[in-house]
Amino acid sequence: xxxxxxxxxxxxxxxxxxxxxxxxxxxxxxxxxxxxxxxxxxxxxxxxxxxxxxxxxxxxxxxxxxxxxxxxxxxxxxxxxxxxxxxxxxxxxxxxxxxxxxxxxxxxxxxxxxxxxxxxxxxxxxxxxxxxxxxxxxxxxxxxxxxxxxxxxxxxxxxxxxxxxxxxxxxxxxxxxxxxxxxxxxxxxxxxxxxxxxxxxxxxxxxxxxxxxxxxxxxxxxxxxxxxxxxxxxxxxxxxxxxxxxxxxxxxxxxxxxxxxxxxxxxxxxxxxxxxxxxxxxxxxxxxxxxxxxxxxxxxxxxxxxxxxxxxxxxxxxxxxxxxxxxxxxxxxxxxxxxxxxxxxxxxxxxxxxxxxxxxxxxxxxxxxxxxxxxxxxxxxxxxxxxxxxxxxxxxxxxxxxxxxxxxxxxxxxxxxxxxxxxxx
Amino acid sequence: xxxxxxxxxxxxxxxxxxxxxxxxxxxxxxxxxxxxxxxxxxxxxxxxxxxxxxxxxxxxxxxxxxxxxxxxxxxxxxxxxxxxxxxxxxxxxxxxxxxxxxxxxxxxxxxxxxxxxxxxxxxxxxxxxxxxxxxxxxxxxxxxxxxxxxxxxxxxxxxxxxxxxxxxxxxxxxxxxxxxxxxxxxxxxxxxxxxxxxxxxxxxxxxxxxxxxxxxxxxxxxxxxxxxxxxxxxxxxxxxxxxxxxxxxx
Numbered sequence: 001x002x003x004x005x006x007x008x009x010x011x012x013x014x015x016x017x018x019x020x021x022x023x024x025x026x027x028x029x030x031x032x033x034x035x036x037x038x039x040x041x042x043x044x045x046x047x048x049x050x051x052x053x054x055x056x057x058x059x060x061x062x063x064x065x066x067x068x069x070x071x072x073x074x075x076x077x078x079x080x081x082x083x084x085x086x087x088x089x090x091x092x093x094x095x096x097x098x099x100x101x102x103x104x105x106x107x108x109x110x111x112x113x114x115x116x117x118x119x120x121x122x123x124x125x126x127x128x129x130x131x132x133x134x135x136x137x138x139x140x141x142x143x144x145x146x147x148x149x150x151x152x153x154x155x156x157x158x159x160x161x162x163x164x165x166x167x168x169x170x171x172x173x174x175x176x177x178x179x180x181x182x183x184x185x186x187x188x189x190x191x192x193x194x195x196x197x198x199x200x201x202x203x204x205x206x207x208x209x210x211x212x213x214x215x216x217x218x219x220x221x222x223x224x225x226x227x228x229x230x231x232x233x234x235x236x237x238x239x240x241x242x243x244x245x246x247x248x249x250x251x252x253x254x255x256x257x258x259x260x261x262x263x264x265x266x267x268x269x270x271x272x273x274x275x276x277x278x279x280x281x282x283x284x285x286x287x288x289x290x291x292x293x294x295x296x297x298x299x300x301x302x303x304x305x306x307x308x309x310x311x312x313x314x315x316x317x318x319x320x321x322x323x324x325x326x327x328x329x330x331x332x333x334x335x336x337x338x339x340x341x342x343x344x345x346x347x348x349x350x351x352x353x354x355x356x357x358x359x360x361x362x363x364x365x366x367x368x369x370x371x372x373x374x375x376x377x378x379x380x381x382x383x384x385x386x387x388x389x390x391x392x393x394x395x396x397x398x399x400x401x402x403x404x405x406x407x408x409x410x411x412x413x414x415x416x417x418x419x420x421x422x423x424x425x
Numbered sequence: 426x427x428x429x430x431x432x433x434x435x436x437x438x439x440x441x442x443x444x445x446x447x448x449x450x451x452x453x454x455x456x457x458x459x460x461x462x463x464x465x466x467x468x469x470x471x472x473x474x475x476x477x478x479x480x481x482x483x484x485x486x487x488x489x490x491x492x493x494x495x496x497x498x499x500x501x502x503x504x505x506x507x508x509x510x511x512x513x514x515x516x517x518x519x520x521x522x523x524x525x526x527x528x529x530x531x532x533x534x535x536x537x538x539x540x541x542x543x544x545x546x547x548x549x550x551x552x553x554x555x556x557x558x559x560x561x562x563x564x565x566x567x568x569x570x571x572x573x574x575x576x577x578x579x580x581x582x583x584x585x586x587x588x589x590x591x592x593x594x595x596x597x598x599x600x601x602x603x604x605x606x607x608x609x610x611x612x613x614x615x616x617x618x619x620x621x622x623x624x625x626x627x628x629x630x631x632x633x634x635x636x637x638x639x640x641x642x643x644x645x646x647x648x649x650x651x652x653x654x655x656x657x658x659x660x661x662x663x664x665x666x667x668x669x670x671x672x673x674x675x
Binding site: 419 | 480497498499500501535536537538539541543
């Protein structure tokens, strides 16, 4: 599709074209520096490059085409929103822009300054008219995973006319499971009302299978990347995880499986992107939404390789599958509710699964250290990072805590910390 | 001859080792033209190789020196230098111009854990320099001056600018300036002790970096850590520790 047709589309979506051009230019340069400069990249990375280069282009065009056919677009910010249901309602589910400093000053007019960068970002993207995904949505689904988001959705809701909030319970008792199940049902009803499509057992079964296949592809990738020498950079795997929220799930699964086939060949030939003996680091903590590549880039340009992301844009999203044995609609909805209740989000109290999961993941991946990444002002994850620091230290797994935001001004300080951490290994 | 260079935000240090012995150590302010200052620092010496550390370490690598240059972080450099000067220390505290670092060390001097201040210069040499200027006292004498204080008022602001506002309002209320100076030192000392505790805070502590020359800081740290005289160790030239460590690792 031609550049001018894209511009016409963006104009229809009421984007601020000049500011949007600026954003795409910065994004393109950033991507060139961080991604295209990598040596020995897999051929399958062409898919990643293509999806990213067309993230505001062809993918948005596809969404418009889907809408023209009567499909609905559901925008989300969190791994708690069951994509299985959206697919069963013949809708498209996409993650919304929240990974870059955009419209920060505007956002700070309507949310407190000490709000995390992710929240400021999705509000800023909306106010500055920069996110074509947000503008394409028929329904935007928020969730109560932290106070910051919870309150921000109230304000955000004043600027969009299709805000919907799911209540995520804060504990994992039987009554919480019941609450969550009722929220899943409420979401199902709302989707049916929005789309006019009845979510039948047959449709839901298909939705479950598609999303499970996507998660299986990510699980396969995560298992393969653990090989020595490391066959794919952590940056690329992060990008795969990021793209899993944007691209069509069936196309994504197919391409990631192809990428995995290529990785298998690499492993068989003992080829890696870094030499054997390169320090292996695992990231743990807050999600890194596109184009938040700062920390992975600093880590991998300091002579280490990332072999795991314990994060919502990482294993927290792909670890658990929905049980596929359900035959009736009721069974399937129960299985969906159960699967999502397994998420070890820091919004839960207690959240004892997460430290266990982090430690066992670090052991399975045989990492030399764990870097905990927290967004500044993110209460849930900064709290857990103190506990995790203690637990990992006791387990004699080196750990470094990083608290940062989306700006680049602390890059040098972060680099010093990361390098010092690697020197300790 | 081997050179260790530590380029910080305020000053740069050079230590020259010959056969493991310090043959020269010198310092210059960093200024806004660090490369010119670096050339001045190395004016009459021709080391075989050089290890650079500190905030400006990449500058040294790019400065086109006539010898091979390698770089190392200030964490490892300070740990190595402090361990060489005070092998008994299991914790290292470095307070420099705009960085504060705390490290715990193994018996062999290996870094086990470290903490650094974030992007803000609160609680660093810069804070002392700024507040000393408010008192119109040279920063080198600020510690002695503060030691004359008796009742330190609590100063909560760790932000340099807000701390000045707090100090000014204390002055307006008639608080003795020496007491205010003591309060300002105490606010840094408390923050520093928190950082030390995050790395374990075991004694003895080697206190290095330019601020280790400040007698009030050493005295307050001793008090807050409930340490006796031999538990807070400061080398003769504490600001040279990073450059020394770098030279030893070259």
